[in-house]
Amino acid sequence: xxxxTLLIWVVLPYLSIVLLVGGHIWRYRTDQFGWTSxxxxxxxxxxxxxxxxxxxxxxxxxxxxxxxxxxxxxxWTVAAGVSEDVYHYISMIPGTLAAxxxxxxxxxxxxxxxxxxxxxxxxxxxxxxxxxxxxVAVALGSWATVxxxxxxxxxxxxxxxxxxxxxxxxxxxxxxxxTSVPLDYKMHIIAAxxxxxxxxxxxxxxxVSAPVGYxxxxxxxxxxxxEELAAGPRPRGW
Numbered sequence: 001x002x003x004x005t006l007l008i009w010v011v012l013p014y015l016s017i018v019l020l021v022g023g024h025i026w027r028y029r030t031d032q033f034g035w036t037s038x039x040x041x042x043x044x045x046x047x048x049x050x051x052x053x054x055x056x057x058x059x060x061x062x063x064x065x066x067x068x069x070x071x072x073x074x075x076w077t078v079a080a081g082v083s084e085d086v087y088h089y090i091s092m093i094p095g096t097l098a099a100x101x102x103x104x105x106x107x108x109x110x111x112x113x114x115x116x117x118x119x120x121x122x123x124x125x126x127x128x129x130x131x132x133x134x135x136v137a138v139a140l141g142s143w144a145t146v147x148x149x150x151x152x153x154x155x156x157x158x159x160x161x162x163x164x165x166x167x168x169x170x171x172x173x174x175x176x177x178x179t180s181v182p183l184d185y186k187m188h189i190i191a192a193x194x195x196x197x198x199x200x201x202x203x204x205x206x207x208v209s210a211p212v213g214y215x216x217x218x219x220x221x222x223x224x225x226x227e228e229l230a231a232g233p234r235p236r237g238w
Contacts, residue, residue: 001175001176005175005178005179006175008175008178008190009164009173009175009178010173010175012190012193013168013173013193014168015193015197016193016194016196016197017168017196019196019197019198019199019200020196020197020199020200022200023199023200023201024200024205024208026200027200027201027205035205035206035209036203036206037203037206038122038203040118040119040122044112044116044118044119047108047109047111047112047116048109048112050105050108051104051105051106051107051108051109051111051112052105052109053105054101054102054104054105054108055101055102055104055105055106055108055109056105057098057101058098058099058100058101058102058103058104058105059098059102059138061094061095061098061101062095062098062099062102062138062141065091065094065095065098068091069091069157069158069162070161070162070165070166071162071165071166073158073162073166074158074159074162084156088149088154091149092145092149092150095145096142096145096146096150099138099141099142099145100142102138103138103139103142106131106134106135106138110131110135113127113131126201126202126203127202127203129198129202130198130202130203130204133191133194133195133198134195134204136191137188137191137192137195140184140187140188140191141188141192143184143188144182144184144185144187144188147182147184148182148184148185155182155185157181157185160177160178160180160181161177161178161181161185161189163177164177164178
């Protein structure tokens with residue numbers, strides 16, 4: 001087996017896991033005030049109002065689809081009475097719709113960040129890197145689905161990619177399973193692992209924050225100050 005195969009399908013997965021987990025721990029211990037999505041709603045709410053839900057809900061369902069497809073063995077779905085054809089259509093149709101929603105939402109967010117000056121000025125280099133890597137990973141995954149599952153007639157990744165994925169956490173990696181995987185799937189997986197390497201050092205850290213108090217927190221009101229009120233005397237505060 002070549003050195004490149006070992007580096008990509010053995011070393012890179014563990015490196016991404018170490019950086020993903022260790023980076024979050026380091027970030028939490030050293031930069032709790034920076035642990036935020038850095039909301040820019042006050043800069044431009046119109047595009048954000050539809051682009052953000054599309055992106056976030058699309059990515060949520062994409063993530064759930066990946067969990068089912070990679071973590072659940074094929075023997076389990078067969079034992080549950082789900083045939084390969086049924087599983088193929090269940091994964092393909094909702095997965096394609098979720099990916100399309102995520103891409104449209106991301107397109108709106110990127111458009112907003114480029115066109116709206118106040119949002120563009122608030123963009124950091126880490127934001128640019130994050131958008132590029134996330135966009136590449138989602139685009140490659142969408143293309144792999146369309147190319148292999150729709151145009152190509154279907155590829156059973158649960159025979160190769162899924163067992164390789166499950167071999168990583170049990171510390172028995174089997175890179176040989178990835179040698180016959182189509183190139184577009186390989187590129188998607190590599191892009192995702194690179195994204196995981198930089199994840200803790202971007203605004204994506206907010207994904208792992210449990211929004212326990214979100215539903216009960218008070219509203220955040222954005223409003224401009226009344227000119228007449230601003231010109232008059234103000235009550236003394238602290």
